[in-house]
Amino acid sequence: MIVLPRPALRSNSCVLLFLCSSFASLIAIISGLTTRLSAGWAIDLSETIGWLCKIRILVLFVLRTMFVWLLVFAAIDRWLSASIHNHRRNLSTLKNARRSIIIVTLFSLVLNGPLLYCYEANLIGTPAKCFGYSTECRLYTDLSFTIGIIVIPSLLMTLFGFLTINNIHQLKKRVNTRNSSITNPNMSINLHVQQQKKRTNRSLFKMLCVQVLFLILCSAPYVIYRLYITFASTTSSKSELQKAIEGLLFNLCTNLTYLSTAMPFYIYTLFGGTMFRNELLHVAKSTYRKCRCL
Numbered sequence: 001m002i003v004l005p006r007p008a009l010r011s012n013s014c015v016l017l018f019l020c021s022s023f024a025s026l027i028a029i030i031s032g033l034t035t036r037l038s039a040g041w042a043i044d045l046s047e048t049i050g051w052l053c054k055i056r057i058l059v060l061f062v063l064r065t066m067f068v069w070l071l072v073f074a075a076i077d078r079w080l081s082a083s084i085h086n087h088r089r090n091l092s093t094l095k096n097a098r099r100s101i102i103i104v105t106l107f108s109l110v111l112n113g114p115l116l117y118c119y120e121a122n123l124i125g126t127p128a129k130c131f132g133y134s135t136e137c138r139l140y141t142d143l144s145f146t147i148g149i150i151v152i153p154s155l156l157m158t159l160f161g162f163l164t165i166n167n168i169h170q171l172k173k174r175v176n177t178r179n180s181s182i183t184n185p186n187m188s189i190n191l192h193v194q195q196q197k198k199r200t201n202r203s204l205f206k207m208l209c210v211q212v213l214f215l216i217l218c219s220a221p222y223v224i225y226r227l228y229i230t231f232a233s234t235t236s237s238k239s240e241l242q243k244a245i246e247g248l249l250f251n252l253c254t255n256l257t258y259l260s261t262a263m264p265f266y267i268y269t270l271f272g273g274t275m276f277r278n279e280l281l282h283v284a285k286s287t288y289r290k291c292r293c294l
Helices: 013-040 050-081 094-112 135-179 185-231 240-262 264-271 273-293
Strands: none
Touching: 013 050, 013 094, 013 240, 050 094, 050 135, 050 185, 050 240, 094 135, 135 185, 185 240
């Protein structure tokens, strides 16, 4: 969030989507993990206060939805920017990126709005005290999370990922053809600038692919466990050992979902190419100089 607004990056529409996605993931981590940690010390107020339980769940799921769907629009933006057709490339703009953010925000609120009704505090016999109070509510939560946040976004990101790869191959062929026919020095300079932009686009696409992979791997166990809990028999018919195992699995799978939202910085640093690392180094040097002047 400190590096992405840099002047060298902020004019890119995909970077704006990455920035908003990172902001959503940060708040999701704060709203989710702080209560997970406080629950371990039995001081989580959302487990006993109904309205606080509802608000926390709504904020958490809305931000998770925004985090994922902003990546979907980032994948679409990469496909547009890598297209060989001018009218498609012209759609990859900051204005359209801002429109995408508004659409994602409204969609996230509509999708997760019913959670205000479904979640209650002080529940007994559930993996957490702040949980869906009925089978219907739990089923809606599971299906909305599975289909609306995991399955459909993953399919769309995979689809546009392959389409982007196809566009990149087509662009490479065109660049090779132009290189063999260049005689004007000005044309050579323009081609060099275009190639730099394409390297930036490839770095952004690589970052996106790795982030999608982490999202699927970290979310799949949680989806499977939630569906199992919804359709399994009631807790009263289970032994204490089985309850303990299910409680452990719930904590592991839930905490694993936060891993995908906490990984963007490492993904950008390792897979963002020299573009992101140079900007990160510049920010570090600038901060160091300011600290020395104090």
